[in-house]
Amino acid sequence: MRLRKEGIVKLPEDLGIDRSTATRELLAAKNMKDLVDWSGGLYNPPAKFRNW
Numbered sequence: 446m447r448l449r450k451e452g453i454v455k456l457p458e459d460l461g462i463d464r465s466t467a468t469r470e471l472l473a474a475k476n477m478k479d480l481v482d483w484s485g486g487l488y489n490p491p492a493k494f495r496n497w
Contacts, residue, residue, distance in 0.1 A: 477490050
C-alpha cells in the first residue's frame with residue numbers, strides 16, 4: 446500500500462485501465478529481456494524465464 450501511495454507501484458485502475466479489457470499490448474515491456482535491459486541489470490529473472 447505504501448509503494449502505491451508513493452507512486453512506485455501502479456495498478457491498472459491507477460492508470461485509468463479497465464482490468465476486464467486490458468491486453469498485453471498495454472504493457473510497456475513486451476518480454477523479459479526488456480525488463481532486464483530497462484532495469485540496468487538490477488532485475489535478474491529466474492532461469493526459466495530467460496529464453497531470449
